[in-house]
Amino acid sequence: MRKTNRPGCRAVNVKVYAKLLVPASILRSGEKKIPSLFFRRLSVRKSQLGGLGLFAEEPIYPGELILRLGGCLVGRRTATDRNVIRLGKRLFLTESGDLDDYINHSCVPNCCVDFDNLYLVTLRSIGKGEEITFNYCTTEYEIDPTFRFVCRCGYERCPGIISGYHYLDASERKRLKPYLSPFLKRRA
Numbered sequence: 001m002r003k004t005n006r007p008g009c010r011a012v013n014v015k016v017y018a019k020l021l022v023p024a025s026i027l028r029s030g031e032k033k034i035p036s037l038f039f040r041r042l043s044v045r046k047s048q049l050g051g052l053g054l055f056a057e058e059p060i061y062p063g064e065l066i067l068r069l070g071g072c073l074v075g076r077r078t079a080t081d082r083n084v085i086r087l088g089k090r091l092f093l094t095e096s097g098d099l100d101d102y103i104n105h106s107c108v109p110n111c112c113v114d115f116d117n118l119y120l121v122t123l124r125s126i127g128k129g130e131e132i133t134f135n136y137c138t139t140e141y142e143i144d145p146t147f148r149f150v151c152r153c154g155y156e157r158c159p160g161i162i163s164g165y166h167y168l169d170a171s172e173r174k175r176l177k178p179y180l181s182p183f184l185k186r187r188a
Contacts, residue, residue, distance in 0.1 A: 034118065036070030036098040042132065044102045049152050053131045054102040060126040066111060069118045070096030082147055085113070085139045088183045093118070105162060106133035107155040107172075112179040113138065137172075138179045140164045141187055 040060055047053030060066060069085065071094045077084055083101055084092045095101045103111075103120065111120050111134045120134065133153075136143070142164040151162050157172060165173065165184055173188065180188060 033072050034068075034070050034093070034096075036096045036100050037068040038099065039065045039067060042067070042099055044099060047104055047131055049104045049106070049131065049133070050149075051104075052102050053104045053133075054099055055131050056126045056128055059128055060122050062122050062124050064122050065114075066120045066122060066132060067100055069093060069100050069113070069120060070098055071100075077144075085181075086141075086183060087115070087139075087181060091183075104131065104133050105136040105149075105151060106153040107135060107151060107158045108153060109133040109135045113181070115181050135176060135179065136162055137165045137168060138176055139181045139184065141184055142166045 041057035043055050043057050044052050045055055056066075071084075073087075074081075074092050074094055075090050077086075077092050081092065081094060083095050086092055100120070110124055110126050110130065111122055111132055113119070113134060114121050120132070126132065143162065148161055148163050151158050151160060159168065159172075165176070165180070165188065168176070177185075177188070
């Protein structure tokens with residue numbers, strides 16, 4: 001399991017992210033670190049998409065909550081922050097050091113992020129042993145060139161290199177629009 005040591009967790013003012021509907025209990029407590037919560041049995045193992053991935057250890061049905069994303073809320077991304085989720089112009093959720101750090105990208109994912117609560121929600125049925133994925137282009141407008149990667153999802157319209165929402169063609173942008181982060185919806 002990856003360990004996260006983020007001294008920057010205390011660097012973000014609660015008021016900066018209060019508008020993003022971060023879970024109310026986190027806001028009331030004044031914490032900058034959001035703990036991961038898991039609602040389903042999951043495991044980490046070798047992925048066909050590359051590296052390690054997160055897998056379902058039981059069937060999961062459409063609309064079910066899988067987990068709440070965890071990590072530190074920080075005001076800027078550093079050169080070493082590869083696996084972060086952009087929540088706002090100057091707001092990022094870093095790695096949690098837990099299972100949710102292993103969610104891989106797919107152009108046709110089986111999950112999406114509920115940005116009101118930071119939940120990962122199923123879009124369709126997921127079988128036991130199937131990898132849990134979401135589309136990274138729903139949170140990133142433009143991925144820094146050092147963090148771009150080759151996609152291995154197999155979707156016929158896969159762009160090949162994942163560079164962010166900005167680089168998708170019009171039909172792919174339209175297809176992803178319901179799943180975009182509030183930040184991307186405002187920008188798109």
